[in-house]
Amino acid sequence: MSRKRNVSIYLSSAVGVGQRLVQLLSSLITLPVALHSLGVAQFGVWGAATSLAWLSGLLTLGFGTALITLIPRGLTTGDTATNRGYVTASLYGGIVLTAALLLGGLCVIGLSGISMPHGPFMVAGLALIFNIPLSVSFELWLALQKGHIAALWGTMLTLLNLLFIVLGAHIGAGVTFMTAAIYCPMLFCNACSLAQVLYQHPHLRPFRRLQLPALRIVLAQGGLLFAVQIASSCATAFDNVLALTWLGPSASAQMAVAMRVCITATSMVGAVTQPFWPSFADAFAVKDHAWVLRMLKLGTAAVLALSVGGSGLIVAFGAPVLRWWLHQDLHLSAGLLWAMAAWITGMSLVYVPGASLNAALKLKPQILLLSAAAIAGFGLKFLAARSFGVTGILLVTPALWFALVVPLYFWLAWRTAASPD
Numbered sequence: 001m002s003r004k005r006n007v008s009i010y011l012s013s014a015v016g017v018g019q020r021l022v023q024l025l026s027s028l029i030t031l032p033v034a035l036h037s038l039g040v041a042q043f044g045v046w047g048a049a050t051s052l053a054w055l056s057g058l059l060t061l062g063f064g065t066a067l068i069t070l071i072p073r074g075l076t077t078g079d080t081a082t083n084r085g086y087v088t089a090s091l092y093g094g095i096v097l098t099a100a101l102l103l104g105g106l107c108v109i110g111l112s113g114i115s116m117p118h119g120p121f122m123v124a125g126l127a128l129i130f131n132i133p134l135s136v137s138f139e140l141w142l143a144l145q146k147g148h149i150a151a152l153w154g155t156m157l158t159l160l161n162l163l164f165i166v167l168g169a170h171i172g173a174g175v176t177f178m179t180a181a182i183y184c185p186m187l188f189c190n191a192c193s194l195a196q197v198l199y200q201h202p203h204l205r206p207f208r209r210l211q212l213p214a215l216r217i218v219l220a221q222g223g224l225l226f227a228v229q230i231a232s233s234c235a236t237a238f239d240n241v242l243a244l245t246w247l248g249p250s251a252s253a254q255m256a257v258a259m260r261v262c263i264t265a266t267s268m269v270g271a272v273t274q275p276f277w278p279s280f281a282d283a284f285a286v287k288d289h290a291w292v293l294r295m296l297k298l299g300t301a302a303v304l305a306l307s308v309g310g311s312g313l314i315v316a317f318g319a320p321v322l323r324w325w326l327h328q329d330l331h332l333s334a335g336l337l338w339a340m341a342a343w344i345t346g347m348s349l350v351y352v353p354g355a356s357l358n359a360a361l362k363l364k365p366q367i368l369l370l371s372a373a374a375i376a377g378f379g380l381k382f383l384a385a386r387s388f389g390v391t392g393i394l395l396v397t398p399a400l401w402f403a404l405v406v407p408l409y410f411w412l413a414w415r416t417a418a419s420p421d
Contacts, residue, residue, distance in 0.1 A: 002291050005145070005279040009295075012147030016271030019151040019158070024264050026162040031260060034178055035253075037169035044249035046175050047256025049120035050182045051240040052128065055233065059132050061097060062222030063090040064139035065229065069359055070221065071143035071204075072281040080203045085214030087140070088206035093218065094133030101129045120179035127183030134187060137194035140204060144197075145282070147275045153193040160185035224363035231370035235377050235397050236347070243393055246385045254332060254390045257322065258340050262394075265310050265344045269303055273351035280359030292356060292417040299352035300410075307348040311341030335388075339395040346398035349406045353413030360416045369408055373400045 035043045067090055074083035105125075141150035164181030167173075198205050240259055244252035276299055283291050318337045357366055377396050384392025 002283075002288060005282060005291070008145035008147075009275040009279055012142075012145070012151065012275035013272045015148035016151040016154075016274060017268060019155045020264070020268040020271045022155050023158045023267070026158045027260060027264055030162055030165045031257065033165055033169045037172070038175055038178065040253050041249040042175045044244055044252035044256060045120060046178055047260075048240045048244050048252055049124045049175075049179045051237070051256070051259060052121075052124045053182060053186065055237055056128055056131050056135055056186070059097075059101075059128055060094060060135055060222075060226070062224070062226030062229070063093045063097070063132075063218060064136040064222075065225040065358075066090065066218050066222035067136070067139045068143045068277050069281045069361060070217065071140070072145070072278045073285045075144075076282060076285040082214065083204060084207055085211040086218055087136075087204050088210055089215040089218040090136050090139075090222075091133055091206050092210055093215070093222075094136060098129055098132045101132075119176050123176060123179045123183055127180075127187060131187055131190060134190035134194055137190055137197055140197045140201075141193070142274060143278050144201065145275065145278050147278075149196075150193065151271065153189050157185050157189040160189070221361065221363075224361075224367065225358065227367045228358070228363055228370065231367055231374050234374040235370070235400070239381075239393055239397075242381060242385070243390055246382070246393075247389060251390050254336070255393070257332065258336060258390065258394055261314065261318075261322075262340050262343045262347075265307075265314070266347050268310070269306050269344075269348040270351060272302060272306065273299060273355060276352055277355040277359055280356050284360050289417055289419075293414075296352060296356060296413060296417055299355075300349070303348050303352055304345075307345040311344050314344070315341050333391060335391045336394065339391050339398070342398035342402075343394055346401035346406065350401070350409045353409040356413045356417060357409070362412060362416050365412055366409075369405060373397075373405050376400060 034046060038046055067086055070086050071083050074080070074086070137153075138150045141147055161182055164185065165178060168178045168181050236259075240252055240255050243255035276295065280292055280295070283289075283295075315334075315337050318340070319332060319334070322332055354366070357363070377400055380396045380400075381393045384396050386392075388395070
């Protein structure tokens with residue numbers, strides 16, 4: 001069993017890193033193309049609207065992420081019916097949630113008399129809502145310890161984003177089209193991925209009717225995982241919007257570039273660590289705690305090497321490379337480059353222990369810790385923005401992660417893995 005887990009991690013990590021490299025190469029083209037096509041002000045709006053794509057996992061309310069822990073346990077025991085019940089609950093729950101959000105939004109707009117949202121933020125909002133049930137495909141592949149297939153669909157998504165951004169720039173399309181170029185391929189690829197996983201794995205195809213015991217479990221575990229996700233994301237997901245609101249479009253353009261670099265770098269590390277979650281769940285199911293402890297050490301060492309190495313390159317060569325990349329000087333200071341390096345390293349260091357805690361269903365301590373950090377971060381970002389601008393906003397999160405989140409995550413994960421129960 002441990003050999004199978006190791007092979008799954010290595011294969012999924014390798015293909016995932018390849019996907020992120022394609023994403024990185026695509027970003028080298030799409031960001032300067034979008035910047036020169038839209039101009040600095042509209043590029044800042046585009047950056048704020050497209051940054052909301054990282055909320056796609058949050059809107060599922062944990063319906064999908066619960067499967068990453070639950071399905072490996074069912075596979076270990078051979079309980080096919082229970083796993084199908086979990087998938088049924090996740091898909092039907094996502095469909096109901098999509099309908100509720102659409103109807104609720106229309107009711108709020110009709111009763112309050114506010115105008116219907118339009119433009120890039122309307123595209124982003126509708127795409128995120130319709131993506132809720134479709135996004136379960138990623139978690140299903142990951143739960144099956146076949147994250148490499150999800151990564152291949154991610155590569156297809158990146159290539160389609162690139163194609164439509166270049167097309168939009170060629171025809172002189174506005175910010176709304178350029179925003180749709182990010183979100184519409186997301187819907188297409190997730191729909192195709194979901195169809196594939198259900199076709200190839202009939203033991204996961206949903207029942208026609210919900211099973212209440214499975215629904216209760218998915219809601220309980222998914223709700224807690226959702227709380228973990230939203231607490232973590234609130235610390236970073238709105239930085240582009242905050243920069244646009246507090247400092248203006250030029251600052252938002254700087255933040256868009258900085259966050260795109262940071263997220264691309266941490267997603268590269270995340271490609272290595274994502275497969276740990278279902279593998280940890282499998283190991284906990286068979287009580288292989290020795291393997292969990294070993295992989296906590298090895299995984300963390302790999303993350304530290306990747307994040308520090310990548311951050312060093314950003315500090316050393318980031319300024320000239322970004323000027324060459326964007327064909328324009330957005331005046332990214334040395335302080336901002338150091339803040340980006342700290343952001344990448346601090347955020348990456350919780351990935352492996354976080355995967356272990358998720359697999360062990362140790363969720364409430366994470367919620368408390370991440371919520372405290374997110375709440376403190378909003379206040380500190382407001383103060384930092386007034387004194388240090390974009391650099392201050394970006395630097396708050398890694399400061400809190402190094403001081404509070406990372407040490408406590410390691411302590412909780414090690415304690416959980418070392419416990420025989």
